[in-house]
Amino acid sequence: MTTDQLRSAAHAWLAEDPDPDTVAELQAVLAVGDEPGLIDRFGAKLEFGTAGLRGAVGAGPNRMNRMVVIRAAAGLCAYLKANGLTDGPVLIGYDARHKSDVFAQDTAAVVRGAGLDAVLLDRALPTPVVAFGIRHLGAVAGVVVTASHNPPQDNGYKVYLGDGSQIVPPADIEIAAAIDAVGPLADVPRGDDWQTIGDELLQAYLDRVAALVPAEAPRAINAVYTPLHGVGRDLVVAAVQRAGFAVPKVVSSQAEPDPDFPTVSFPNPEEPGAIDAALELARAEGADIAVANDPDADRCAVAVPDPTAEGGWRMLRGDELGGLLGEFLLSARPEGVAACSIVSSSLLSKIAASYDVRFYDTLTGFKWIGRVPELVFGYEEALGYCVDPEAVKDKDGISTLVRVLQLAAGAKAEGRTLLDLLDDLADRYGLHATDQLSVRVEDLSLIVDAMTRLRATPPSVLGGLAVQQVDDLSLGAAGLPPTEGLRYQLESGARVVVRPSGTEPKLKCYLEVVVPVEGGDVAAARVQAANRLAAVKADLAAAAGI
Ligand SMILES: O=P([O-])(O)O[C@H]1O[C@H](COP(=O)(O)O)[C@@H](O)[C@H](O)[C@H]1O
Numbered sequence: 409m410t411t412d413q414l415r416s417a418a419h420a421w422l423a424e425d426p427d428p429d430t431v432a433e434l435q436a437v438l439a440v441g442d443e444p445g446l447i448d449r450f451g452a453k454l455e456f457g458t459a460g461l462r463g464a465v466g467a468g469p470n471r472m473n474r475m476v477v478i479r480a481a482a483g484l485c486a487y488l489k490a491n492g493l494t495d496g497p498v499l500i501g502y503d504a505r506h507k508s509d510v511f512a513q514d515t516a517a518v519v520r521g522a523g524l525d526a527v528l529l530d531r532a533l534p535t536p537v538v539a540f541g542i543r544h545l546g547a548v549a550g551v552v553v554t555a556s557h558n559p560p561q562d563n564g565y566k567v568y569l570g571d572g573s574q575i576v577p578p579a580d581i582e583i584a585a586a587i588d589a590v591g592p593l594a595d596v597p598r599g600d601d602w603q604t605i606g607d608e609l610l611q612a613y614l615d616r617v618a619a620l621v622p623a624e625a626p627r628a629i630n631a632v633y634t635p636l637h638g639v640g641r642d643l644v645v646a647a648v649q650r651a652g653f654a655v656p657k658v659v660s661s662q663a664e665p666d667p668d669f670p671t672v673s674f675p676n677p678e679e680p681g682a683i684d685a686a687l688e689l690a691r692a693e694g695a696d697i698a699v700a701n702d703p704d705a706d707r708c709a710v711a712v713p714d715p716t717a718e719g720g721w722r723m724l725r726g727d728e729l730g731g732l733l734g735e736f737l738l739s740a741r742p743e744g745v746a747a748c749s750i751v752s753s754s755l756l757s758k759i760a761a762s763y764d765v766r767f768y769d770t771l772t773g774f775k776w777i778g779r780v781p782e783l784v785f786g787y788e789e790a791l792g793y794c795v796d797p798e799a800v801k802d803k804d805g806i807s808t809l810v811r812v813l814q815l816a817a818g819a820k821a822e823g824r825t826l827l828d829l830l831d832d833l834a835d836r837y838g839l840h841a842t843d844q845l846s847v848r849v850e851d852l853s854l855i856v857d858a859m860t861r862l863r864a865t866p867p868s869v870l871g872g873l874a875v876q877q878v879d880d881l882s883l884g885a886a887g888l889p890p891t892e893g894l895r896y897q898l899e900s901g902a903r904v905v906v907r908p909s910g911t912e913p914k915l916k917c918y919l920e921v922v923v924p925v926e927g928g929d930v931a932a933a934r935v936q937a938a939n940r941l942a943a944v945k946a947d948l949a950a951a952a953g954i
């Protein structure tokens with residue numbers, strides 16, 4: 409776009425924008441002639457990524473703002489009407505980020521304006537409440553205004569259809585086309601007579617979660633918990649209590665929702681240091697376990713005492729908890745399917761095979777996992793778990809947390825810990841060790857460059873392991889829908905996947921090595937696996953030039 413085109417797009421925007429904050433921001437950008445600022449805002453537009461629309465709050469089609477939200481809602485409604493999906497409400501939830509409540513109300517207003525029923529949650533609540541509520545209420549669609557674990561300046565828009573899963577192609581492409589076809593903002597009809605819902609839905613959700621834990625299960629476990637300044641606390645406390653466990657001690661500095669996430673650099677339990685306050689409280693309390701949610705409470709992180717770790721505690725990797733929950737839930741040989749994403753550990757496929765449970769792998773993103781037919785358990789390495797797919801076809805940090813307490817209390821009753829259970833898994837299936845190399849960039853072209861480099865000069869050996877197969881995921885490898893990414897299958901069952909994040913400006917490389925456990929010596933296998941992972945990581949960084 410030329411400077412003139414950018415400026416006229418900006419002026420056209422100003423003429424329509426109902427939000428004085430973004431108007432003032434854009435006027436300032438224009439006043440100082442900030443061309444990069446204009447390109448950033450008007451040179452592209454937000455697209456549906458791994459989990460809906462996501463971006464910094466600000467003016468322009470490449471930001472999250474009231475214009476983008478109103479148009480997205482209008483496009484979604486047009487799609488629903490064009491497909492005859494009108495015999496139920498659209499359920500709308502939101503987190504506690506900047507403008508989330510305003511964006512949610514705008515959405516409700518547009519849904520009513522389109523002549524559809526709108527049900528708005530009456531307060532900021534966890535994302536799984538919407539995923540649950542869609543099916544519970546027979547909604548035709550759901551929206552959650554949230555940027556989950558992203559930095560404070562971001563917001564986002566998760567979109568679900570009536571099956572309770574987030575949208576995938578072709579629905580996302582069709583909805584995007586319907587959004588593009590929305591005319592001037594002034595012509596988008598709006599209503600103000602939406603319904604609200606709160607306690608009634610929460611009670612149904614809590615009943616469902618509490619029923620996951622059988623009456624006879626041991627429940628003695630001391631937990632600490634942090635919602636990481638997000639919206640998880642009230643529902644977690646209620647769910648844990650209703651399921652019969654003692655209420656966890658909550659990290660007080662992070663207990664209340666706060667859109668600025670003041671005590672953490674990134675409100676993402678995957679980021680180093682994010683759960684430090686929880687670990688500190690866990691040490692002070694002599695707790696058995698520390699649990700955390702991401703800010704919209706669809707992820708669950710777990711840490712346990714580990715005398716060999718710095719500070720005496722360590723957080724489990726998403727794949728470790730995935731393996732533990734997989735063994736716990738699949739050993740009952742449920743009828744159905746287990747699933748995880750291709751960037752998650754291959755351990756789940758082996759657990760499933762050992763209990764004659766069918767297994768699927770999917771692309772990254774819970775929008776793919778949650779919709780797997782006959783799902784009985786699904787997870788992804790990014791701390792996402794679905795332990796009750798009948799009720800919630802998405803990851804759910806609250807039901808997962810309750811299941812984790814059950815698992816940990818059951819182990820404790822036998823004088824064991826989650827680390828002992830991890831050793832059991834390694835002994836039984838081989839040690840599956842995973843790691844991630846992830847690089848945050850300012851300039852997205854660096855990610856494109858790294859992918860180009862890897863395609864031009866594919867590595868033949870990584871960490872001393874021969875690359876036996878390269879799958880270019882952009883070509884739709886292994887029967888999966890095409891997506892940007894590369895997968896390397898290495899000797900001895902190791903594998904590497906490289907892909908750009910669909911929620912943040914990051915390149916993510918997912919590493920897995922598998923080391924057999926000889927003579928029950930899991931510790932030796934762990935050392936060997938750690939060395940191998942480090943070697944693979946170093947070679948991969950060199951090959952990608954990151
Ligand atoms: O934001 P959340 O917690 O919903 O999590 C979202 O983003 C994660 C990271 O995606 P990416 O690797 O593309 O950045 C995905 O794994 C997850 O399925 C998706 O729902």
Ligand SMILES: [Mg+2]
Nearest residue numbers: 556702704706
């Ligand atoms: Mg989340």
